[in-house]
Amino acid sequence: MPVKVLFRGIPAVALAVTAFAFPAFAADTNAPNQNETKEQRDARMAWWREAKFGMFIHWGVYSISAGRYGDQEIPGLSEWIMHDGKIPLAEYAEFPKRFNPTKFNAEAWVKIAKDAGQKYIVITAKHHDGFAMFQSKVSDYNICDATPFQRDPLKELAAACEKEGIKLGFYYSQAQDWGHPGGAARDGHWDPAQDGDFDAYLDKIAVPQVQELLSNYGPSVPAVLWFDTPENMTPERAAKFFPLLKTRPELIVNNRLGGGFKGDTETPEGFIPPNGFPGRDWETCMTMNHSWGYCQRDTDWKSTADLIRNLVEIASEGGNYLLNVGPTREGLMPEACVERLKQVGAWMKINGESIYGTTAGPFPNLSWGRATRKGQELFLHVQTWPSNGLLRVPLANKISAAVLLTQPDKQLEVRNEGNVTLVSLPATAPDAVGSVVRLDFEGEPIVPTTPG
Numbered sequence: 210m211p212v213k214v215l216f217r218g219i220p221a222v223a224l225a226v227t228a229f230a231f232p233a234f235a236a237d238t239n240a241p242n243q244n245e246t247k248e249q250r251d252a253r254m255a256w257w258r259e260a261k262f263g264m265f266i267h268w269g270v271y272s273i274s275a276g277r278y279g280d281q282e283i284p285g286l287s288e289w290i291m292h293d294g295k296i297p298l299a300e301y302a303e304f305p306k307r308f309n310p311t312k313f314n315a316e317a318w319v320k321i322a323k324d325a326g327q328k329y330i331v332i333t334a335k336h337h338d339g340f341a342m343f344q345s346k347v348s349d350y351n352i353c354d355a356t357p358f359q360r361d362p363l364k365e366l367a368a369a370c371e372k373e374g375i376k377l378g379f380y381y382s383q384a385q386d387w388g389h390p391g392g393a394a395r396d397g398h399w400d401p402a403q404d405g406d407f408d409a410y411l412d413k414i415a416v417p418q419v420q421e422l423l424s425n426y427g428p429s430v431p432a433v434l435w436f437d438t439p440e441n442m443t444p445e446r447a448a449k450f451f452p453l454l455k456t457r458p459e460l461i462v463n464n465r466l467g468g469g470f471k472g473d474t475e476t477p478e479g480f481i482p483p484n485g486f487p488g489r490d491w492e493t494c495m496t497m498n499h500s501w502g503y504c505q506r507d508t509d510w511k512s513t514a515d516l517i518r519n520l521v522e523i524a525s526e527g528g529n530y531l532l533n534v535g536p537t538r539e540g541l542m543p544e545a546c547v548e549r550l551k552q553v554g555a556w557m558k559i560n561g562e563s564i565y566g567t568t569a570g571p572f573p574n575l576s577w578g579r580a581t582r583k584g585q586e587l588f589l590h591v592q593t594w595p596s597n598g599l600l601r602v603p604l605a606n607k608i609s610a611a612v613l614l615t616q617p618d619k620q621l622e623v624r625n626e627g628n629v630t631l632v633s634l635p636a637t638a639p640d641a642v643g644s645v646v647r648l649d650f651e652g653e654p655i656v657p658t659t660p661g
């Protein structure tokens with residue numbers, strides 16, 4: 210095929226730039242969901258758009274080392290320790306023999322997520338180290354064959370999620386694999402045992418393992434496939450995964466497979482894009498401290514207030530929040546995470562309707578907080594309480610109801626003044642982190658360009 214010949218002659222960087230600038234050129238008609246109508250897409254994305262808040266879990270062999278290699282602290286991300294510590298493959302492959310997370314309890318994890326108000330979980334089935342956290346016939350470098358634990362946590366999580374009505378997704382590092390010959394490594398291999406042919410690695414390990422992940426956990430798991438770091442990927446290499454992805458028409462796939470594949474979701478990592486991604490579904494992934502995998506020294510946890518404000522900010526720009534926890538080598542979620550997630554859950558119990566199923570608010574910016582929208586309802590997240598008791602909302606619509614979510618039976622006084630709606634609030638905020646006012650408005654939002 211002439212197109213393939215053309216691809217072969219173009220350096221990867223030029224190709225990436227070209228694919229970005231001219232998506233039509235790179236569009237592969239074999240890619241999944243190419244001919245989907247808007248209605249089909251809306252139906253496929255519906256649960257994900259409703260969910261808004263998910264739990265990311267990074268758990269693997271790196272949870273054992275927890276940031277330390279021998280008597281050295283290895284700076285950086287704990288899940289990168291093999292790379293950053295230049296640990297030889299044969300030595301790293303000994304670590305799983307010490308991995309026996311007997312305190313792992315899938316139901317307990319799912320309950321922590323559920324109580325936090327999270328509606329889906331995405332867990333590392335295989336991270337860059339190449340170690341599979343699931344039963345794999347393709348490579349015995351996996352948790353069932355290479356650890357004393359010998360259990361498949363993904364199976365147990367699938368059962369627990371099903372029971373609790375939580376969706377389960379799998380993270381799979383398709384390109385970087387430091388544990389199999391030929392797998393990619395950022396900045397190159399550091400151990401000759403990693404050398405080999407990248408295409409052979411894709412054909413023999415990555416593609417068959419993705420097939421296992423798509424086949425062995427029932428018809429609705431995984432609900433999400435989360436690829437990462439498309440080192441060395443090309444359109445042809447990405448296409449090796451397409452037939453598999455198409456066997457699961459309801460699957461949601463992120464945008465990190467590589468080779469120009471746009472996927473379903475944008476994935477800003479560790480930051481909140483100021484205007485979201487208009488026209489695209491998106492999800493900010495962020496960890497609760499700095500590392501993704503468990504890291505003993507990393508106790509710089511984000512506060513509950515920060516977590517709630519991040520969730521609100523993301524929702525107000527139309528995105529989802531995938532918030533990461535790194536469980537320990539014993540299989541426990543760190544107490545600091547559990548405590549914060551509980552507090553977020555308490556806030557969500559009262560204010561969840563201002564998050565779930567919402568879209569971005571209509572205001573370019575608000576001096577006192579953020580806003581989300583659900584049809585004819587606006588949710589005003591008041592983060593700076595007005596000292597004069599009057600909330601100024603740059604909105605000219607007729608308002609049919611206004612309540613605080615903490616006191617949903619008590620109507621607040623509302624009046625229009627020119628382009629602005631004024632809502633009378635009690636003297637003090639009912640919630641120090643974020644109190645929410647629900648406004649029921651008529652018609653399409655009328656937002657003055659210069660707030661009155």
Ligand code: H79
Pocket residue numbers: 267285286288289292293395437438478494501
């Ligand atoms: O899985 C999590 C991260 O491990 C992964 N994506 C999230 C979801 C990720 N892959 N790459 N990055 C994040 C970017 C960070 C790269 C770094 Fe490094 C790793 C910075 C420090 C360690 C590579 C090695 C660049 C410098 C040293």
